[in-house]
Amino acid sequence: MADVAFIGLGVMGYPMAAHLQNKGGHRVTVYNRTAAKAEKWVAEHGGSNAATPMEAAKDKDFVFACVGNDDDLRSVTLGAEGAFQSMKAGAVFIDNTTASAEVARDLAREAEKRGLAFLDAPVSGGQAGAENGVLTVMCGGTQETFDRAEPVIASYARMVGLMGPAGAGQLTKMINQICIAGLVQGLAEGIHFGRQAGLDIEKVVDVISKGAAGSWQMENRHKTMAAGKYDFGFAVDWMRKDLGICLAEANRNGASLPVTALVDQFYKDVQSMGGSRWDTSSLLARLEK
Numbered sequence: 001m002a003d004v005a006f007i008g009l010g011v012m013g014y015p016m017a018a019h020l021q022n023k024g025g026h027r028v029t030v031y032n033r034t035a036a037k038a039e040k041w042v043a044e045h046g047g048s049n050a051a052t053p054m055e056a057a058k059d060k061d062f063v064f065a066c067v068g069n070d071d072d073l074r075s076v077t078l079g080a081e082g083a084f085q086s087m088k089a090g091a092v093f094i095d096n097t098t099a100s101a102e103v104a105r106d107l108a109r110e111a112e113k114r115g116l117a118f119l120d121a122p123v124s125g126g127q128a129g130a131e132n133g134v135l136t137v138m139c140g141g142t143q144e145t146f147d148r149a150e151p152v153i154a155s156y157a158r159m160v161g162l163m164g165p166a167g168a169g170q171l172t173k174m175i176n177q178i179c180i181a182g183l184v185q186g187l188a189e190g191i192h193f194g195r196q197a198g199l200d201i202e203k204v205v206d207v208i209s210k211g212a213a214g215s216w217q218m219e220n221r222h223k224t225m226a227a228g229k230y231d232f233g234f235a236v237d238w239m240r241k242d243l244g245i246c247l248a249e250a251n252r253n254g255a256s257l258p259v260t261a262l263v264d265q266f267y268k269d270v271q272s273m274g275g276s277r278w279d280t281s282s283l284l285a286r287l288e289k
Helices: 014-024 035-045 053-057 070-078 101-113 127-134 145-155 166-194 199-206 216-226 235-253 258-272 280-287
Strands: 005-006 025-032 060-063 092-095 117-122 136-141 158-163
Touching: 005 014, 014 025, 014 060, 014 127, 014 145, 014 216, 025 053, 025 092, 053 060, 060 070, 060 199, 060 235, 070 101, 092 101, 101 117, 101 136, 101 166, 117 145, 117 166, 117 216, 127 136, 136 145, 136 166, 145 158, 158 166, 158 235, 166 199, 166 216, 166 258, 166 280, 199 216, 216 280, 235 280, 258 280
Parallel strands: 005 025, 005 060, 060 092, 092 117, 136 158
Antiparallel strands: 117 136
8 A cells, every 4th residue: 555646637537546546545645726626536535635736745655647738747746836846755756647758758857856756657548448447558767666656557557568768658658649540530431431332330340340450449439430429538639639749759750640640630620510529539520521
């Protein structure tokens, strides 16, 4: 059992913190920018809440964060009331935010200066994965830090892997999103083409999902896509944020991402249709508008 802080109780962080408390058996203190949500979490799960990240992180063995973007992350770590201001020597900061590799490397360096340990540890699996405690966690950091943190992270994860030094977790998450973008667009086009051709989509998918075209997206999203239901999982706004991170990193490292750039623009079209909060499978709606 460890003393843990969790900063950021959004749709992912809320259940992740709950698994640390209930499944992991850790003593959890939570912080959220909207205090009422932190109070609600404590009422449901126990533990305690704090008024600032600095207060939440004080004397904790592990401090987790799952916030919106690079700026939010810098604020809750390096701000005047940030977690780095009060963390004890040797404590581990675990960042579950999907952010840039650059901010991960910066925070890792700053943590080392202060005698702290750091892991960038973005997650995949969406809201359902967080709620069910079966996320995939991609970590960047030292082997020693990973070995200390992995048993705690396992409270909300099915798979936890060390991908390399600081920033490698974020780079791996970028690859995850690059691959998903192309898969979802392909599935949307396949369903659209099948409908235009007058085929029974359910029969088609039943056959092709058993072959090389099969994927998690096809298995789990084709029915809701065909029904025009797009309120399952990861929102378009979040995907565009993630793809923006991918494209910015590609601009830095010289990678060519033509499909990713194109699908990002398709998601921009979905946003203009009022689909900002639709899930990523809503690419089909753009084709059939």
